[in-house]
Amino acid sequence: MIYALSSRLAETALRIRARLGGSRALRQRLGMSPRPEQGDIWVHGASVGELTSARPIIEALASEFRVIVTANSETGRDLVAGWGLPAYLAPLDMPGATTRFLDAVQPRLQVTLEGEFWPLRSRLLAQRRIAQAMIGARISEKSARLWSRFPGLIGPVLERLAAVSAQDPYSEARLIGLGLPRAAVLPRLDLKLLTPAAIMPPESDANRRNMILAASTHQGEEEPILDAWLQARKANPELRLILAIRHPQRGDEVAALIRSRNLAVRRRSEEAEGGDVLLADTLGEMDRWYRRAGLCIVGGSFSDHGGHTPWEPAAYRCAILHGPNIGNFVDAYGALQEAGGARLVGTEALPDVLNELSGDAAAAKAMGRAAREVLLAQAGDPDALIASLRDLAVRAK
Template sequence: MIYRATAHMLEAALRLRAKAGGSDALRQRLALDAPGPADIWFHGASVGELTSARPIIETLARTHRVLVTANSLTGRDMAAGWGMEARLAPLDLPGALARFLAQVAPRLQVTVESEFWPLRSQALADRGIAQAVIGARLSQRSASRWARLPALIGQVLGRLAALSAQDPDSEARLRSLGLPDGAVLPPLDLKLLTPAGIPPSEPSKARDRVLLAASTHEGEEAHVLDAWQQARRHVPDLRLILAIRHPQRGDEVAGLLRHRRIAFQRRSEGGAGGDVLLADTLGEMDRWYRAAGLCFVGGSLTDRGGHTPWEPAAHGCAILHGPHVGNFRDAYAVLDQAGGAAGVDAASLPDHVIRLAGDPAQARRMGRAARQVLDDRAGDPAALIARLRELAGTPR
């Protein structure tokens, strides 16, 4: 009651502001500009959430009319760039929600990850619109906070027709807060759907002889070059693709190569081969992963938090990484345990490169193990997609 009363007062003030010349963004948040009708309303907070759900959104858009909303302009504009009808989401205010739902009239509303809005939930239920959450995640801290409002969160969760959690722990916390058993779908890590959808690269002798240093930062290239030069004494035809994280450092890294008197080609100048390729361009990482059987993932020898291991895993690369992987600690831990990746430091990197470059069979086993971990963790979205289509009904 307090929440609803406060929302009414806030909405009245915002409408006065919009009439006095408020921004287009405010008009969209108040649903004063009418969107078209849609079968499914997809909502994600911003770029990260919508990017992770893109495979699901695009699959459903093949059969149903989809409207995508975000809380941020960057998220909205990104979805529009996919060819989707996209808008800023209505605020959790009674009038804005009423106008928006009257205009869009969706049969299904899908939220990505974990936004729980009490008035939105009630407004959807009042109109008989099915509600679903995909990629739901809930930390123990957030669960403890919601547990102080059991009636409120219990009603919101109780109205859900379907929920797929990002991980088993989140699912357990949501169940404890009132998620009905009948709404639970198998866990699905949305962020892994895109890499899991990449066809694995076929092993080959050519890939066996390529070391990729992916997304390296300042202070890492010298260690990679040390490892490659030492490995060449044992595997003379070992090639190196040096794909630096920031292409603007291309001149700097080219100077390092010249200082060491290493012959190289530069991708920004049209190079595509040679013993060493300095990949100082954007948008071609998929090409380099396909070319290499052995991959060192940068940002991990120096303390940058590391970069994602899932793209090299998608291509079946044997993965090496440094000790600084805080951004993906759990991912590297499970890959290391499964034998798909190995941790190194500057001193041990040459030994690992020598061992794997000299034993292609072992490198290929690591690559297969990495890909298997990715497939297992990503899950199969088929059951989720089928359930969402069922809830959305016959397309308009």
């Protein structure tokens, strides 16, 4: 009651502000203009990251239903509009704004991405008997503790959800503990892994087996990688290297490091390729380099940067090597190591490991295969989730 009263008072003040020259974004979030078009399914995501991750799900639903997408940010809204779908700023969690939006859209199903809980929106949807779902749901331990102090707010929101696919088992358990009915739980799905899981990797051949990719390297990492590669190359002269640096503006600095070892360097920024060492000092081409390499050394893990995602090299069936600093992806690397798809390697042991894997094509291939299998298992089955959402939308006719 307090939440509803507070939101109503706040909305009154914001409507006055909007009429006195408020921004177009504020008017849209208050449901004043423009009036959204009608749709079967309303999908909501916070911003660019969430919406990009869920794009395969959104476009699959849009192939069968009229899908309306909202975001909390203008960049998120504009991103989806660029996909050719109707996109708007989401109505604020206020009675008038949400009512006006629902009057216009009249959805059968509302789908929220990842981790947003809006008590008033949930209640107004339930009053209209609009099915509610959440996919890629996640909630941290800290957030769960906070919500547990307000059971009268979070409990009803979770009880009204007809279908929830959590991002991980920890989020799923926390949501159940806060009141999510077990009957609403669907198989887990990590939205961020859908796009890499959909990649079709090339078959292994001699070129891939002899190509090492050092991906997203930082200052201080190129030197030991270059030295390790040079040592391994003594046993395998066919071994080649791609250095894909994290920050292209370091191109001159890294090119000098390569030349200091009496090596010729070819720079992608100069549209040069081939040779023994290719310096990938451009942006937006990582897929190109993963496709060429059979073994990937993930940067950011040998210096204090927390590592970078292992899922992109796993998508391309690369054997994965990484250093000890993987704080940003502890669970991911743990799962890959357990399955034999990744190996923790210190800089001192790197030459021996490169020499071992470059001389044992079967072992490297098995690592790459294991890495991709872990990716597919962690990503989950989007087809099953899409079918569940489709059934909810059809039943609501």
